[in-house]
Amino acid sequence: MKINHDVAPGRLDYCQITGSKNLFEVIDLGHQAPCDALLTEAAVNQPEATYPLRLMICPESGSAQLDYVVEGSVIYYPEYPYRSGISKPLEIYQRAFADDIIKAFGIPAGSLCVDVGSNDGTLLTGFRRNGMKTLGVEPTNIAKIAREQNQIETIQSFFTEAVAQDIVKDRGCAKVITMTNVFAHMAPLGEIMRGLSKLLDPKGIFISESQYLLDVLEGNQFEGIYHEHIRTYSLKALVKLMPYYGLEVFDVGRASRYGGNIRIYVARKGVQPVNSRVGELLAREEKAGLFSPAAWAKWRQRVATNRSKFMELAYRAQKEGLRFVADSCPGRGAVLVQYYGIDKTLMPYIAQLPGSEKLGKYLPGKHIPIIDNKVILEERPEYIVILAWHYSDYIIEQWRAKGLKSKFVLPLPEFKIVG
Numbered sequence: 001m002k003i004n005h006d007v008a009p010g011r012l013d014y015c016q017i018t019g020s021k022n023l024f025e026v027i028d029l030g031h032q033a034p035c036d037a038l039l040t041e042a043a044v045n046q047p048e049a050t051y052p053l054r055l056m057i058c059p060e061s062g063s064a065q066l067d068y069v070v071e072g073s074v075i076y077y078p079e080y081p082y083r084s085g086i087s088k089p090l091e092i093y094q095r096a097f098a099d100d101i102i103k104a105f106g107i108p109a110g111s112l113c114v115d116v117g118s119n120d121g122t123l124l125t126g127f128r129r130n131g132m133k134t135l136g137v138e139p140t141n142i143a144k145i146a147r148e149q150n151q152i153e154t155i156q157s158f159f160t161e162a163v164a165q166d167i168v169k170d171r172g173c174a175k176v177i178t179m180t181n182v183f184a185h186m187a188p189l190g191e192i193m194r195g196l197s198k199l200l201d202p203k204g205i206f207i208s209e210s211q212y213l214l215d216v217l218e219g220n221q222f223e224g225i226y227h228e229h230i231r232t233y234s235l236k237a238l239v240k241l242m243p244y245y246g247l248e249v250f251d252v253g254r255a256s257r258y259g260g261n262i263r264i265y266v267a268r269k270g271v272q273p274v275n276s277r278v279g280e281l282l283a284r285e286e287k288a289g290l291f292s293p294a295a296w297a298k299w300r301q302r303v304a305t306n307r308s309k310f311m312e313l314a315y316r317a318q319k320e321g322l323r324f325v326a327d328s329c330p331g332r333g334a335v336l337v338q339y340y341g342i343d344k345t346l347m348p349y350i351a352q353l354p355g356s357e358k359l360g361k362y363l364p365g366k367h368i369p370i371i372d373n374k375v376i377l378e379e380r381p382e383y384i385v386i387l388a389w390h391y392s393d394y395i396i397e398q399w400r401a402k403g404l405k406s407k408f409v410l411p412l413p414e415f416k417i418v419g
Contacts, residue, residue: 003244005190009071015058016065016189016231017241024293026055026064027222027300033364034075035226035334041360044367049074053335055225055232059291062236064213069187070227072158076139079357089394091122093256094180097209098126101176105205107132111175114167114199116159116192117182120145121152127176128152135171137163142357159186164195173201181261183208184231193245206247206266208238214290215260219413220302223336224259234290235281238264251275259390259413307340309415313383314346323381324409326350328395329358329370333387336411338365350387351376377402383417385409392418 003019014021031050039048052068101107109131115124118136124146128134136146136154143156157163167174177200186192200206211224213234225232239249250272251265265272289295317324326333329352337347343366351373352358358370376384376399384399386392389410396408396418408418 005193005241005244006188007069009069009187012065012067012069015061015063017061017063017237018058020058020060022060023056023058023067024296026057026296027225027303029053029055029222029225029335029339032227032335032338034070034228035331035364036075036228037077037364038358038361038370039364039367041362044362048364050365051227053225053227057291057296061240062213062234062285062291063240064216064232064234064237066225066227066230069230072187075185075228076158079141089391094123095126095129097178097180098123098130101178101205101207102127102130102132105176107175112171112173113176113178114174116177116179117185118143118146118152118154121147121150121154123178123180124152125150132176133171135167135174159195160188160191161195161198164199167199173204174199175201175204177204177206178208179206180209181211184210184233185228187230189231189241193241197245197247200247200268202268203271204267205272207263208266209255209261209263212254212260212262213237214262214285214288215254217288217290217295217299219259220299220306221259221412222303222339223332223412226332226335228331233262234285235262235264235278236285236291238262239278239282242266243269248274249278252278252281254281256390306412306415310409310411311340311342313409313417314342317383318346322383323348323379324383324385325376325379325381326368326385326387327373327376327399328352328386328388328391329356329363330388334363334365336387337363337368342366342368344368347385349375351384376406377404380404381406383407383409385411387411389413 032053033050051070054067056067057064113127113132114135116137118138120142121136124134137159139158143154146152146154210233213232242248247266248269249264253263255261255263329350350370352370361370384406389412410416
């Protein structure tokens with residue numbers, strides 16, 4: 001059956017992969033402002049757009065998707081503030097990712113490696129140090145940082161079939177194409193897949209990392225559901241999608257980034273032997289009840305319990321005159337703050353690393369100011385919420401080394417106070 005995998009902004013009431021209308025609701029997080037739509041001081045006093053934020057699952061395909069798609073140019077505006085290279089653990093992770101790919105598949109020196117959604121080029125610096133030709137495709141102004149600070153050639157554009165054709169014309173096909181936490185973000189899925197198919201060398205490899213639906217279930221990660229993540233992939237959904245374009249998933253792994261990612265390895269059908277890990281993980285998804293409404297009903301109960309414990313502490317701190325602040329400002333943190341209903345009377349600020357594009361801005365929805373994290377050592381608040389809880393070990397270690405004795409609050413996977 002011919003299916004149009006491209007979807008327009010607005011209501012989405014069918015499975016983007018199969019076209020099925022047999023969907024069930026996972027969670028309704030209400031109307032929220034896009035999590036990375038940070039506000040300037042002037043914009044705080046202006047009207048703010050919000051959009052529905054509901055996740056649905058198609059049991060037939062295994063796809064989890066939002067039921068409302070926000071226009072891509074609204075989500076990925078030129079001043080989009082996320083920067084991968086500012087996080088030391090992420091920088092180390094991405095460069096090791098490149099090393100692993102080169103070693104595992106014996107990619108010859110001088111091969112073209114293309115990263116789609118390349119941000120500031122951190123991942124591509126890992127490929128470059130292995131002797132590869134590199135090219136990034138990045139729609140936001142972060143492309144300028146990639147070119148000027150990391151000397152990574154970058155096309156500032158959304159990835160399209162036409163962009164892929166231009167790359168092939170000018171540089172040839174890519175031996176390696178990567179999309180790390182990008183592949184689930186783009187509404188015109190068909191456009192992306194057609195471009196991918198054109199750009200990939202006949203014996204090339206496409207590697208994608210995306211937030212993994214099984215980790216969302218097992219780790220209570222509701223805050224990983226946001227407007228950028230139009231789809232939250234299961235392996236079942238990815239295996240279902242690839243054959244439409246003559247491709248297949250030949251290997252799979254689970255990665256630790258952002259609290260749990262799925263990493264898939266894709267080639268043209270029949271080029272690579274299919275590893276047994278693919279079948280094993282597919283079976284595990286079924287056993288976990290990943291496509292069952294009952295499993296998600298229990299999950300919502302756990303989400304509600306975490307929310308209650310968190311808000312109880314926030315209100316108690318306020319009543320007792322104790323400082324309850326946040327450190328780190330990942331996009332997903334804005335989802336948690338908006339869904340929980342935290343405002344600046346409960347959480348007066350969110351601290352962020354020096355040099356971040358987010359400093360001096362305000363969190364969407366609740367307008368909590370984002371300020372330099374040096375304030376934490378100056379104030380030494382009683383409670384510090386780590387919104388980037390997936391990096392909590394590293395963050396706590398850094399603060400303890402500076403003599404900070406505050407209590408750290410981890411909102412997920414289970415609410416926890418680290419004294």
